[in-house]
Amino acid sequence: MTEYNKLNRWTFGVNSDKLVKLVLKGKKTATTxxxxxxxxxxxxxxxxxxxxxxxxxxxxKTKDVIVTEFKNITWDLAKLEGENKxxxxxxxxxxxxFNKIDSNFNENTKVIFEIFEVIKKCK
Numbered sequence: 439m440t441e442y443n444k445l446n447r448w449t450f451g452v453n454s455d456k457l458v459k460l461v462l463k464g465k466k467t468a469t470t471x472x473x474x475x476x477x478x479x480x481x482x483x484x485x486x487x488x489x490x491x492x493x494x495x496x497x498x499k500t501k502d503v504i505v506t507e508f509k510n511i512t513w514d515l516a517k518l519e520g521e522n523k524x525x526x527x528x529x530x531x532x533x534x535x536f537n538k539i540d541s542n543f544n545e546n547t548k549v550i551f552e553i554f555e556v557i558k559k560c561k
Contacts, residue, residue: 445497446477446485452535454490457521461487461556462496466520470511470532472540473548479503484557494560502553508532509545518553 450457450469460466479485483500504515513525522528536543 446483447488447492447494448485449488449490449492451539454488458487458489458495460520461498462559464556466518467555468515468518468551468553470519471550471552472536472543473505473550475539476550478505478550479552486560496556496560497558498554499557500552500554504551504553505548506551507546508536508543508549511549511551515551 451471457466479500481500481503485498485500487495487498489495508529511525511529513528516522516525516528519528522531533543536547536549540547
């Protein structure tokens with residue numbers, strides 16, 4: 439797998455194996471992270487998504503990057519994450535998670551909303 443050596447590798451902060459399965463099924467095509475903590479991806483970036491055991495699962499390409507305050511995430515965006523049934527549920531889950539990372543997190547905190555596509559499965 440030498441072709442993968444130069445690509446950034448990443449996984450989800452929580453429930454990574456469950457979320458990786460959603461990606462492979464095509465149900466999860468986006469993720470949200472904290473602007474002040476995470477690296478800002480660029481459109482057309484290519485990276486490797488891994489599972490909780492650090493196995494390469496698939497190669498993804500960034501299709502869009504939106505930097506905005508958390509309160510500006512709409513249901514049209516949030517549902518791309520494929521995890522929740524409503525915007526309120528999505529917000530609660532993310533607020534709980536982000537508060538564990540940054541105790542100052544609030545609705546005005548800047549986030550990175552990244553939309554991606556799987557371009558190759560590694561297995």
